[in-house]
Amino acid sequence: MRRLVDRLFRLATGLCALGALGLLTAIAFTLVARGLPALGRGSAGSTVGASLGLGGVLYPFLGTLLLVMTALLVATPLATALALLESVYLRGGARRALRIWLYVANAVPSILFGIFGLLFFVMFLDWGKSWLAGGIVLGLMILPTITVSLAERIAALPTRYRRAAAGLGLTRSQIIWAVLLPQSWGGLVSGALLGLARAAGETAPIMFTAVVFAGATLPDGVRDSPVLALPYHIFVLAQDSFDPAAQIQLWAAASVLLALVFGLSLLTLPVRLRLSEEARNG
Amino acid sequence: MAEALRAKAPLPFLQPEISRPALVIRGLSVDAKNRPILRQVDLEIPRHQVLGIIGPSGAGKSTLLKTLNRLVDLESPSLAVTGRVELDGRNIYDRSVDADEIRARIGILFQRPVVFPCSIFHNVLFGVRRVNRLPRRNWHRRAERSLREAALWDQVKDRLDDDATTLSVGQQQRLCLARTLALEPEVILMDEPTSALDPRATQAIEELIVRLKRQHTVVLVTHDPAQARRVTDSLACLCICDGAGELLESGPTAVVFRDSRCCEAIHELEGGPPGVR
Numbered sequence: 001m002r003r004l005v006d007r008l009f010r011l012a013t014g015l016c017a018l019g020a021l022g023l024l025t026a027i028a029f030t031l032v033a034r035g036l037p038a039l040g041r042g043s044a045g046s047t048v049g050a051s052l053g054l055g056g057v058l059y060p061f062l063g064t065l066l067l068v069m070t071a072l073l074v075a076t077p078l079a080t081a082l083a084l085l086e087s088v089y090l091r092g093g094a095r096r097a098l099r100i101w102l103y104v105a106n107a108v109p110s111i112l113f114g115i116f117g118l119l120f121f122v123m124f125l126d127w128g129k130s131w132l133a134g135g136i137v138l139g140l141m142i143l144p145t146i147t148v149s150l151a152e153r154i155a156a157l158p159t160r161y162r163r164a165a166a167g168l169g170l171t172r173s174q175i176i177w178a179v180l181l182p183q184s185w186g187g188l189v190s191g192a193l194l195g196l197a198r199a200a201g202e203t204a205p206i207m208f209t210a211v212v213f214a215g216a217t218l219p220d221g222v223r224d225s226p227v228l229a230l231p232y233h234i235f236v237l238a239q240d241s242f243d244p245a246a247q248i249q250l251w252a253a254a255s256v257l258l259a260l261v262f263g264l265s266l267l268t269l270p271v272r273l274r275l276s277e278e279a280r281n282g
Numbered sequence: 283m284a285e286a287l288r289a290k291a292p293l294p295f296l297q298p299e300i301s302r303p304a305l306v307i308r309g310l311s312v313d314a315k316n317r318p319i320l321r322q323v324d325l326e327i328p329r330h331q332v333l334g335i336i337g338p339s340g341a342g343k344s345t346l347l348k349t350l351n352r353l354v355d356l357e358s359p360s361l362a363v364t365g366r367v368e369l370d371g372r373n374i375y376d377r378s379v380d381a382d383e384i385r386a387r388i389g390i391l392f393q394r395p396v397v398f399p400c401s402i403f404h405n406v407l408f409g410v411r412r413v414n415r416l417p418r419r420n421w422h423r424r425a426e427r428s429l430r431e432a433a434l435w436d437q438v439k440d441r442l443d444d445d446a447t448t449l450s451v452g453q454q455q456r457l458c459l460a461r462t463l464a465l466e467p468e469v470i471l472m473d474e475p476t477s478a479l480d481p482r483a484t485q486a487i488e489e490l491i492v493r494l495k496r497q498h499t500v501v502l503v504t505h506d507p508a509q510a511r512r513v514t515d516s517l518a519c520l521c522i523c524d525g526a527g528e529l530l531e532s533g534p535t536a537v538v539f540r541d542s543r544c545c546e547a548i549h550e551l552e553g554g555p556p557g558v559r
Contacts, residue, residue, distance in 0.1 A: 163353065163392070163396070165408070166385060167389065167390040167392075168409030168462065168465060169383065170382065171382045174412050178408070
């Protein structure tokens with residue numbers, strides 16, 4: 001009887017895994033199959049005129065890359081500071097408050113970040129639509145993810161390292177630089193990766209703050225310098241999906257977005273492999 | 283006149299540098315949130331000697347050791363320390379004292395060696411290059427000297443860039459000692475440094491301890507009376523009274539071993555009934 005239950009459980013687990021894997025493969029396959037031919041066409045089939053190259057998605061691709069990199073540049077130092085505050089400097093009530101704040105911030109719907117960006121950067125600072133506003137808003141959105149990931153890694157470090165370093169007379173900031181950060185930056189990498197994949201696909205935070213559908217190339221300043229972006233491109237094209245030419249571009253944009261996220265996670269693969277090996281041996 | 287001087291010429295143990303204790307503990311108590319751990323300890327730690335701290339587990343031996351370089355500050359939940367620990371006549375618990383500086387001057391060796399995940403070479407220099415900002419051109423010389431002092435140089439000189447975790451546990455413990463020695467500490471605290479080691483590695487560490495007292499003062503927590511007999515010059519015996527550690531007796535090792543109450547406590551550690559030996 002117990003073996004039967006065990007087998008059934010294993011069967012159910014396997015089916016779930018297969019189902020999930022199958023669904024993902026089907027989506028990826030459809031995207032690539034429909035998108036690849038479109039990528040070769042250049043601007044010939046484009047209904048929107050201004051787009052060039054990669055089936056019209058070159059500039060949305062570059063725009064998304066710019067937004068995501070800005071978001072990372074904004075979020076990483078802030079996340080490091082917050083994680084150190086949470087795991088090293090604060091104690092008791094203040095530490096609990098920060099932790100709760102981080103989880104709440106992580107649950108804030110992305111459209112609210114978009115509204116904040118619109119009110120603060122676009123209207124109050126009078127930037128108009130700007131890539132920088134979008135990058136900062138995306139950075140704030142992924143900040144809690146990266147912070148929690150790093151702080152948990154720091155908390156998981158054996159206290160003997162901290163004690164040994166303190167026993168040698170290292171100051172708290174020396175311990176941070178020599179012990180805590182070198183041994184926990186894997187948390188920063190995996191947190192950044194999670195955040196980055198999310199930031200690359202979000203439409204809500206950037207649609208009011210940073211992107212337009214057509215007519216922009218690469219920005220040459222901050223004020224009134226919007227970019228094109230893949231998710232917003234997909235969003236607009238999808239509303240137009242009865243037009244066959246728009247459909248082709250839609251598939252192209254979607255497969256490029258998928259490739260971008262996949263490529264970025266591939267880029268960090270060597271780092272993550274080494275880290276997981278260290279975790280096994282350590 | 284010359285004769286008068288000679289008559290006054292101090293015997294080695296009367297020289298001011300030597301006769302002044304390295305550390306003086308006065309009225310030291312340590313309390314956790316709702317229970318005492320150590321009560322009213324008074325102890326002088328003689329310079330250039332090995333002082334052993336012995337006693338049953340739970341008598342606060344390790345806690346006493348950690349109060350001597352303020353490593354107790356790091357305990358969580360935090361412990362309250364009252365009383366004085368004087369280094370060069372100054373209470374290390376004074377507000378004006380920099381605890382990090384104290385920890386650089388009073389090194390510590392733990393029960394289990396803690397090597398950092400980097401090379402042997404960088405482990406030796408881990409403290410000194412940061413705390414004393416030792417210039418890079420002196421790194422190699424300092425590493426060699428410290429490793430020689432810890433009797434490890436011959437075994438690692440051809441593999442300094444290897445990961446420190448590739449060493450045996452006994453070698454790792456000596457590496458930790460070299461790392462502490464690199465900072466040229468006045469006092470070295472050792473918290474049962476051989477409890478994780480096999481007999482041969484234990485012997486190597488014990489020989490080192492005896493050699494170290496020429497340059498340093500050593501405070502050694504041990505639960506092994508035989509080890510205390512072998513390496514210590516003086517001994518402090520702790521016991522548990524009313525749930526907290528108290529100092530039973532302290533003095534030259536031979537004297538403490540003759541004290542009847544300490545004898546009882548120590549023989550219990552040896553696993554035999556009191557008074558068998």
